[in-house]
Amino acid sequence: MTTMVRTPTKRFEQRKSAIVGSAVEVLNRRGVRGMTLADVAARLDLVPTGVIYYFKNKEELAAACFLRGIERYNRLIAAAEDGGDVRERLRLFLDAYFDYRARMLAGEVEPLTAFNDVRALNCAPVNAAYVDMFRRIRTLFAGPETRGLSRPALGARALLLISEVFWAPLWLHRHDPEDFGRASRRFWSIAVDGLAAPGASWNPVALPALIPKAGGEASSELFLRAATQLINDEGYVGASVEKISARLNVTKGAFYHHHETKDELVVACFERTFDVMRRAIRQAESVSGDGLQTLTTIASALVEYQLTGNAPLLRASALTSAPEAIQPQLIARFDRISDRFASLISDGVADGSVRPVDVNIGAQMLTAMINAAAELHHWTPGVTPQTAAALYVRPFFEGLAPNQA
Structure with missing residues (x-):
């Protein structure tokens, strides 16, 4: 006997998408461990069982939030991939990101997922998608001007870029949304050309221990x-x-x-x-x-x-x-x-x-x-x-x- 699998209806997909959108805001504020299905349901005037119908537990819902966030970042990366060189690709990516942030505040698009807790979830599909997103970020740095860099060096640059972007919400609220484009240009200038003045020497000084040694076992x-x-x-x-x-x-x-x-x-x-x-x-x-x-x-x-x-x-x-x-x-x-x-x-x-x-x-x-x-x-x-x-x-x-x- 063949079991019939029903294709989800448009209404089912819309409600499921709304739940994920609501959950993203809770996840961004409270993390995976602090998010509850009751919190998410309350934002949509649902009872918790109304969420369980779509997601069997909060870990599954958190995974959906992270995957949606990864999908959105991949779209931002895609907007930059046709740039002619590394500098242009980074400019296009950052402009797309800051523009998305401005539209978020205008209520035109849903919030981006914060990835602070992505490792705590430890979900294989999410981890794989996150690694793939990171690799796409790394490809923005591929070009004649970076041909001499090792793979670890390119990875370090990709980490620098994505970490700076993930940090931006902590300070971007100090700027008016209409100034986000200006912030993007200044951010880009520092990212691609650094802080050091042309010709400045690289000579950091080694410092002594930054923290005293711990005492006894239960210090x-x-x-x-x-x-x-x-x-x-x-x-x-x-x-x-x-x-x-x-x-x-x-x-x-x-x-x-x-x-x-x-x-x-x-x-x-x-x-x-x-x-x-x-x-x-x-x-x-x-x-x-x-x-x-x-x-x-x-x-x-x-x-x-x-x-x-x-x-x-x-x-x-x-x-x-x-x-x-x-x-x-x-x-x-x-x-x-x-x-x-x-x-x-x-x-x-x-x-x-x-x-x-x-x-x-x-x-x-x-x-x-x-x-x-x-x-x-x-x-x-x-x-x-x-x-x-x-x-x-x-x-x-x-x-x-x-x-x-």
């Missing part, structure tokens, strides 16, 4: 390291007290000896990250001769730190799944770091070591580059803390596709 520093790793991997909700305690082989009681609540812990993790970044800034300023050397020293030290040992910086992606009540104060702290970078870029422009650029956008892009360094080993096989500066940091400062003229 506060060890708790912060373990929590930071788990939050980076699984988001705020996924990094449970049980998992943090198990990673350190201590009791939950030991956890609560150091931190009264989980919210207190995630704030402490961010504070530790900001302390490390501030320490790098202070040390770099004390040993550098000009603005560019200060900036390259900071960036090289923090990227190397990200790739060394088991003491990472907490990624900004953790903001997605952190409780909404504490998100504004944490975003404000990231903005404070970026404002400090803007001041250093201004110093470099004044002393001639940095190109005249939009210092605010440049500072946000620098913050994004440092923040994304934890992903570098996924896309550039064989990268080491010692090679990361040449492969990843230097192209940021000297340009992803500098003008050969």
Whole structure:
């Protein structure tokens, strides 16, 4: 006996698409672990079972959200693929992206999915589609002007570009939508030509250890390291007290000896990250001769730190799944770091070591580059803390596709 498979009706597909659209907004705010089917259903005046009819669980729904986001990014990439050279392709891609963001705010198109939690979902079809999207980004860099670059070098440039784009929503709200085209041009200028002034030398200074060694088995520093790793991997909700305690082989009681609540812990993790970044800034300023050397020293030290040992910086992606009540104060702290970078870029422009650029956008892009360094080993096989500066940091400062003229 043959089982008849019904073709989904147009109404079924429309409702399913509406559910995904609603879920994207929840996912972007709360992450995979924090999203619930009830939240998504409530936005559409449905009961949770009305969503389950289309998606059997939230993981399946999250996968649909990520796949839709990947499809949209692929369309943005496709808009750039006919460009005549790398610089033009990057310009076309960025113009398409910033234009989409402006139309989002006008309500003309649905929101883009944030990929902060894509690894936490660990869904094979999503992972495969995400890797394919990354490869398409990498092909934008293929051309005579990059023929001498290795595959890892092209991967590092692709990571720089996509990470900067993913970071943009954190600062783009400061601009009016009608100015998004202007922001795109300034973003593109920094991306393709870097921050360094023409002829400026590449000479970052090695800094001493950015964080003191941890003490005993259950020291506060060890708790912060373990929590930071788990939050980076699984988001705020996924990094449970049980998992943090198990990673350190201590009791939950030991956890609560150091931190009264989980919210207190995630704030402490961010504070530790900001302390490390501030320490790098202070040390770099004390040993550098000009603005560019200060900036390259900071960036090289923090990227190397990200790739060394088991003491990472907490990624900004953790903001997605952190409780909404504490998100504004944490975003404000990231903005404070970026404002400090803007001041250093201004110093470099004044002393001639940095190109005249939009210092605010440049500072946000620098913050994004440092923040994304934890992903570098996924896309550039064989990268080491010692090679990361040449492969990843230097192209940021000297340009992803500098003008050969």
